[in-house]
Amino acid sequence: MSKPRKIAVAALTAAALVVPLLTATTATAAAPKPTDPKTPSIPQKYLDQPIQWSVCSFDAQIKRLYPQAPTTDCAKVKVPMDWANPDAHPDIEVAISYSKATGTSKGLMASNPGGPGGAGLTLSAALATEKPQLFSDFDLVGFDPRGFGQSTPLQCITTAEALNALPVTPDYKERTKLTHKVEVAEAKLQADACAATEFGQFVSSQQTVYDMEFIRALLKARQLNFIGYSYGTWLGGWYADTYPSKVGRFVLDSNMDWTHTQWQNVNFDPFSGQRRRDTQLFPWIARHADQITGVGKTPAQVLAKYNGIRASLVTLVKAGESSVRGDNLDGNIYSAIYGNVRFIRATMDILVHDEYVKDPSDSGEIEVQHVDRAWARLSPELQAFDTLAAIRTRYGVTAAAASTTAAAQVDTAKSVLADARETAAKATSGDQPVNLGAIGTTVRCNDTAWNTDPNFYLREADRMAKKYSFFGYMNGVPMCAFWKYAPQDRNLDLKGSPRMLMVQGELDPATAYEGALRTHNDTLQFTRFVAIDDEGQHGQYVGSASSCAEAIGDKFVFGGELPGKDQVCGTSPLPAELSVYPVDGPVDGNAVRLPKSRANTGKTSPMLQQVLDTVAAGALR
Numbered sequence: 001m002s003k004p005r006k007i008a009v010a011a012l013t014a015a016a017l018v019v020p021l022l023t024a025t026t027a028t029a030a031a032p033k034p035t036d037p038k039t040p041s042i043p044q045k046y047l048d049q050p051i052q053w054s055v056c057s058f059d060a061q062i063k064r065l066y067p068q069a070p071t072t073d074c075a076k077v078k079v080p081m082d083w084a085n086p087d088a089h090p091d092i093e094v095a096i097s098y099s100k101a102t103g104t105s106k107g108l109m110a111s112n113p114g115g116p117g118g119a120g121l122t123l124s125a126a127l128a129t130e131k132p133q134l135f136s137d138f139d140l141v142g143f144d145p146r147g148f149g150q151s152t153p154l155q156c157i158t159t160a161e162a163l164n165a166l167p168v169t170p171d172y173k174e175r176t177k178l179t180h181k182v183e184v185a186e187a188k189l190q191a192d193a194c195a196a197t198e199f200g201q202f203v204s205s206q207q208t209v210y211d212m213e214f215i216r217a218l219l220k221a222r223q224l225n226f227i228g229y230s231y232g233t234w235l236g237g238w239y240a241d242t243y244p245s246k247v248g249r250f251v252l253d254s255n256m257d258w259t260h261t262q263w264q265n266v267n268f269d270p271f272s273g274q275r276r277r278d279t280q281l282f283p284w285i286a287r288h289a290d291q292i293t294g295v296g297k298t299p300a301q302v303l304a305k306y307n308g309i310r311a312s313l314v315t316l317v318k319a320g321e322s323s324v325r326g327d328n329l330d331g332n333i334y335s336a337i338y339g340n341v342r343f344i345r346a347t348m349d350i351l352v353h354d355e356y357v358k359d360p361s362d363s364g365e366i367e368v369q370h371v372d373r374a375w376a377r378l379s380p381e382l383q384a385f386d387t388l389a390a391i392r393t394r395y396g397v398t399a400a401a402a403s404t405t406a407a408a409q410v411d412t413a414k415s416v417l418a419d420a421r422e423t424a425a426k427a428t429s430g431d432q433p434v435n436l437g438a439i440g441t442t443v444r445c446n447d448t449a450w451n452t453d454p455n456f457y458l459r460e461a462d463r464m465a466k467k468y469s470f471f472g473y474m475n476g477v478p479m480c481a482f483w484k485y486a487p488q489d490r491n492l493d494l495k496g497s498p499r500m501l502m503v504q505g506e507l508d509p510a511t512a513y514e515g516a517l518r519t520h521n522d523t524l525q526f527t528r529f530v531a532i533d534d535e536g537q538h539g540q541y542v543g544s545a546s547s548c549a550e551a552i553g554d555k556f557v558f559g560g561e562l563p564g565k566d567q568v569c570g571t572s573p574l575p576a577e578l579s580v581y582p583v584d585g586p587v588d589g590n591a592v593r594l595p596k597s598r599a600n601t602g603k604t605s606p607m608l609q610q611v612l613d614t615v616a617a618g619a620l621r
Contacts, residue, residue: 121143121144233511331412351377381576417436
């Protein structure tokens with residue numbers, strides 16, 4: 001363990017990336033603090049409902065990975081659509097999974113993979129395949145949050161006519177009047193679609209927190225233990241604030257700034273995403289120039305190559321010769337760099353698109369030859385971190401083999417609309433309904449107040465696009481600008497909660513270190529903070545790149561022991577490397593003797609990796 005020291009955000013030079021200023025002009029920062037909603041009681045009829053358990057469809061996969069695992073059963077349980085008014089709407093269902101501890105149980109352990117909207121039915125068991133002591137020490141419960149996965153789905157309903165009327169831009173990065181028009185139109189359509197059913201207003205963090213408490217009570221657990229990643233930290237913080245006496249051992253990993261607004265969180269993403277790409281991915285590619293053909297030997301050359309590929313993609317789209325977009329490439333890279341081992345996948349994304357612009361297909365889409373030629377440009381050592389079959393499936397150029405874990409295709413709100421427009425184009429009438437599916441941004445709209453002026457977001461996206469050339473434009477106009485329901489917000493003070501463990505990588509692309517630190521500073525009496533220097537992976541505890549952070553988490557989860565002070569941990573090398581390359585980021589670890597850590601083998605439990613990949617792929621939805 002490293003020597004405890006004060007954790008601070010380093011001063012940034014004029015040439016460095018700068019955190020977006022969060023001032024009173026930023027959305028609703030000047031608004032009064034919200035009032036906590038009244039905590040509802042659980043009507044007895046829900047606790048008395050019969051539960052039809054059956055062996056989960058993924059139980060066999062669990063036992064292949066860990067033959068001594070207990071059987072995991074699944075069920076769907078009824079909960080009110082609105083816990084504040086249980087009789088005002090039809091009930092909905094929440095899908096849950098459950099297994100009994102194989103040893104003496106320390107209690108009930110739940111988890112959430114992030115999102116909002118990440119399906120978590122398999123996560124608790126997947127975590128235990130990586131860390132089997134979870135199977136022996138805890139009764140494990142997984143659940144798909146309301147609105148998502150196998151729970152009652154959120155339906156975002158629009159019409160073919162509305163979709164066909166949407167304007168189109170060749171590149172969201174180009175901040176033109178056309179792009180502005182497109183972003184406003186798309187945001188309004190999504191907001192109207194996700195508010196089209198009565199369920200839309202109740203797909204929120206607060207309602208999900210009530211569901212979590214119901215699951216604890218239904219399973220007759222004294223308290224709830226919890227491991228939450230990304231948006232799961234938001235959910236965990238809200239649960240702790242709502243039910244402080246029911247909080248057991250909470251690990252909040254890769255933290256959102258969960259004491260602030262949803263907008264303030266998403267406004268960090270362009271900054272943190274670019275920092276991860278520019279300080280870790282591109283230098284890593286450059287260091288492996290002898291193993292990656294034709295991308296560049298320096299970070300500057302890699303950047304120039306990337307920008308050249310992207311510009312060629314946009315040119316082809318503008319010429320009407322291609323549907324392979326530059327902004328989709330940005331989204332692919334952003335989601336891939338959530339994980340260190342996925343640097344190989346991000347590199348493949350660059351290579352595949354390079355092959356495509358060299359030889360565009362008549363179909364206007366990426367085809368199997370582009371993927372195969374790109375794969376051949378990786379050395380066997382790097383190919384060992386992925387599979388050609390998975391990459392082919394990622395690009396939809398061939399069906400996955402039965403034994404292959406497919407690479408999830410990136411699923412953004414914009415790609416959802418593109419797919420829906422294809423459906424609408426085949427409609428037989430304009431009023432034909434089209435379901436966009438469950439858009440996770442609905443949760444963000446329901447959670448905290450948003451600025452209702454679309455021009456505010458247009459100005460911000462234009463400004464961020466200039467400041468952060470990679471993905472500064474990513475937020476655009478959110479559907480929350482047009483959301484018609486009042487937020488179901490709360491003022492988080494955690495009064496009465498036991499101390500929780502926060503774990504945070506320095507260079508996380510999806511949950512900025514600076515935001516996590518700010519939440520910790522807001523909750524100093526109730527949280528202990530573990531920073532991981534020179535680490536950018538999103539998701540740290542369980543299969544961590546840092547044995548130091550893993551050990552701290554284990555002591556807390558299995559022994560109830562927190563460190564006496566905030567800690568700084570070291571990490572392990574990136575894939576196919578033997579040393580850690582320091583980054584001058586917000587944790588200045590150069591003057592601290594950091595602990596040695598195990599090598600990064602990239603051999604996380606495939607079931608856990610699949611859960612994390614799926615959440616990363618849908619992070620922009």
